[in-house]
Amino acid sequence: MSRGARGAVVNAIALVAATLFAFPVYWMVVTAFKPADQIQTYVPVFIPTPTLDNFVKAVSQPHFGDFLRNSILVAGTTLGLALLVGFLTAVTLARARIRGRKGFLLLVAIAQMAPFEALLIPFYLVMRDVGLYNQLPSLVIVYFIFTLPFTIWSLRGFISGIPIDLEEAAMVDGASRLGAFVRVTLPLLGPGLVATAIFCFITAWNEYFYAFVFMTDVQNYTLPVWLASFRTNLGTDWGATMAASTLFTLPVLVFFLAVQNRMVGGLTTGAVKG
Amino acid sequence: MIGSRMAKARRDASGREGTPSRRRSRLVTLASRSIPYLGLAPALVTFLLLLGYPIVLVVQMSLQHIGLKELISGATTWVGTANFTRILGDPEFLAVTARTFAFMAVNVVLTIVLGTLVALLLHRIRRSVRLILSVAMILAWAMPALTGSVVFQWLFDSKLGVVNWAISSLGIFGSWLNHSWFETGFSTFAIITLLIVWQGIPFVAFSLFGGILAIPPELDETARVDGASERQIFWNITLPSLRPLLLMLAFLSVIWDFKVFTQVWTMRQGGPDGQTITLSIYAYITGLAQSQFGVAAAVSVVMVALLLIVLVPYIRLMLRTQEDV
Numbered sequence: 001m002s003r004g005a006r007g008a009v010v011n012a013i014a015l016v017a018a019t020l021f022a023f024p025v026y027w028m029v030v031t032a033f034k035p036a037d038q039i040q041t042y043v044p045v046f047i048p049t050p051t052l053d054n055f056v057k058a059v060s061q062p063h064f065g066d067f068l069r070n071s072i073l074v075a076g077t078t079l080g081l082a083l084l085v086g087f088l089t090a091v092t093l094a095r096a097r098i099r100g101r102k103g104f105l106l107l108v109a110i111a112q113m114a115p116f117e118a119l120l121i122p123f124y125l126v127m128r129d130v131g132l133y134n135q136l137p138s139l140v141i142v143y144f145i146f147t148l149p150f151t152i153w154s155l156r157g158f159i160s161g162i163p164i165d166l167e168e169a170a171m172v173d174g175a176s177r178l179g180a181f182v183r184v185t186l187p188l189l190g191p192g193l194v195a196t197a198i199f200c201f202i203t204a205w206n207e208y209f210y211a212f213v214f215m216t217d218v219q220n221y222t223l224p225v226w227l228a229s230f231r232t233n234l235g236t237d238w239g240a241t242m243a244a245s246t247l248f249t250l251p252v253l254v255f256f257l258a259v260q261n262r263m264v265g266g267l268t269t270g271a272v273k274g
Numbered sequence: 275m276i277g278s279r280m281a282k283a284r285r286d287a288s289g290r291e292g293t294p295s296r297r298r299s300r301l302v303t304l305a306s307r308s309i310p311y312l313g314l315a316p317a318l319v320t321f322l323l324l325l326g327y328p329i330v331l332v333v334q335m336s337l338q339h340i341g342l343k344e345l346i347s348g349a350t351t352w353v354g355t356a357n358f359t360r361i362l363g364d365p366e367f368l369a370v371t372a373r374t375f376a377f378m379a380v381n382v383v384l385t386i387v388l389g390t391l392v393a394l395l396l397h398r399i400r401r402s403v404r405l406i407l408s409v410a411m412i413l414a415w416a417m418p419a420l421t422g423s424v425v426f427q428w429l430f431d432s433k434l435g436v437v438n439w440a441i442s443s444l445g446i447f448g449s450w451l452n453h454s455w456f457e458t459g460f461s462t463f464a465i466i467t468l469l470i471v472w473q474g475i476p477f478v479a480f481s482l483f484g485g486i487l488a489i490p491p492e493l494d495e496t497a498r499v500d501g502a503s504e505r506q507i508f509w510n511i512t513l514p515s516l517r518p519l520l521l522m523l524a525f526l527s528v529i530w531d532f533k534v535f536t537q538v539w540t541m542r543q544g545g546p547d548g549q550t551i552t553l554s555i556y557a558y559i560t561g562l563a564q565s566q567f568g569v570a571a572a573v574s575v576v577m578v579a580l581l582l583i584v585l586v587p588y589i590r591l592m593l594r595t596q597e598d599v
Binding site (some may be wrong): 007010011013014015016017018019020021024025027028031039040041042043085086089091092093095097102104105106107108110111113114115117118119120121122123124125126128137141144145148149152205206208209213221224227228230234235238241242245248249252253254255257268 | 275289309310311313314315316317321324327328329331332335343345372387392395398399403404406407408410411412413414415416417418419420421422424425426428429431432434436439440451470475529533535536539540554557558561562567570571573574577578581585588589592593
């Protein structure tokens with residue numbers, strides 16, 4: 001094959017791959033906008049006459065407001081807690097002289113790898129004992145523990161990436177240590193903080209396993225728990241199911257497009273240096 | 275650089291000035307030295323207490339008999355290793371374990387191999403096509419596991435699913451209309467694997483693409499000048515350079531796919547006929563549905579023990595790569 005022909009084939013393969021990756025997402029969104037008669041058909045309709053009926057139906061399900069509020073509340077609180085504690089820890093690790101730093105990093109690494117799926121039974125028992133079972137704070141606690149290691153790891157990387165010389169230069173110009181950090185390093189940290197915060201939010205927003213086990217009363221469900229039971233509750237109303245899925249996915253998608261570069265870097269920093 | 279040297283000089287000077295009383299200054303340094311440790315305290319408490327206690331508890335529970343009665347009365351009956359001998363002698367548990375391993379292995383191999391291929395693809399295509407493929411992959415990657423599962427059930431719906439229609443209209447395989455994908459365990463697993471691999475490839479591909487870009491281009495060029503074929507370049511230059519990254523991604527995939535719950539559970543709740551029950555689902559059913567908390571804890575402990583085989587080298591690798599940061 002000639003060079004040009006081979007290039008064309010490679011590009012064609014890439015376009016096929018892109019179609020395969022995007023199709024399920026496209027199909028979810030397109031189904032969500034279809035009127036019922038374009039869903040209930042053997043020959044699929046690829047470009048629908050759009051309608052908002054399915055969204056109206058999804059949103060007007062009983063308790064939808066509760067689920068949305070619960071999800072935002074849980075994910076928001078998790079984000080706040082993880083960022084607060086994570087930032088304090090990361091600054092300390094990156095900027096202070098500390099003995100046992102390596103040991104602490106090992107602890108963070110272990111915590112990051114803790115198999116939460118295997119800790120369901122003890123967490124369930126603890127939450128029952130302290131009276132948090134079927135209460136939203138139980139989810140916040142579990143998600144906080146779950147996201148903290150990554151938050152520390154990622155923020156530490158971002159802070160270490162900002163040369164301390166900058167702060168010292170500001171101190172020469174008369175700034176206090178804290179002042180130098182707040183005025184010089186913090187603004188540079190903005191993007192890193194946002195990326196990490198989004199990661200925490202998405203993790204808590206998406207989580208299904210613990211929410212499914214811990215929340216027994218309908219009004220305490222988070223969106224994923226509701227979504228999983230949606231299909232069974234509505235029979236096979238795929239239009240409304242896809243509309244609900246689309247609504248649930250939308251914020252995640254927007255956030256992801258904004259920060260995906262940093263997420264790749266954050267998870268495998270250093271591994272490329274070889 | 276100059277700034278830092280000056281700041282240092284300033285620090286030294288001020289340190290020399292302010293020492294009226296030795297004991298007081300020692301107290302002050304002690305206090306100021308311990309302040310950084312206070313910064314670590316909240317995280318330390320979180321890890322040791324909030325995470326450590328459940329870990330200790332799961333081991334403790336695995337050595338006890340805990341049913342609904344004990345859960346309410348709070349009585350503890352130690353049974354030694356009875357829970358472990360029970361599950362290890364239970365053919366169902368062994369079958370579930372073997373199934374979990376097979377499922378994990380297939381997922382990991384597919385994710386890594388296809389992810390590598392996509393990374394190589396990303397490296398060779400035109401810029402505009404690369405952008406299209408990247409956006410498509412971000413869509414798949416961003417999809418929450420739960421919605422992924424719901425959407426795949428719709429794609430593979432027996433009556434109105436678009437996949438059955440597509441296969442049928444190809445005309446090669448005959449009519450697949452009304453074909454039910456969730457009738458056998460194998461077929462159900464195939465859909466779950468498809469879902470997991472679809473969502474897993476982007477992260478692997480993006481990471482490896484980054485790795486490929488970090489390989490100095492002179493290496494490839496020299497080899498090409500020396501007459502190496504594309505295949506030789508891949509096996510002798512690209513792959514060895516990517517080795518640490520590939521290893522890390524493989525470890526991560528093993529960890530994720532071994533304990534995956536959401537996709538497997540929401541697809542068919544372990545059905546048909548319990549044929550897609552994996553270890554995390556087995557632990558959940560034994561514990562929460564059958565109220566055999568001691569046995570479920572033992573299952574969890576076995577799960578963690580199996581995971582440690584890959585966790586330990588992974589954490590060592592991760593710390594080694596972090597050292598020079």
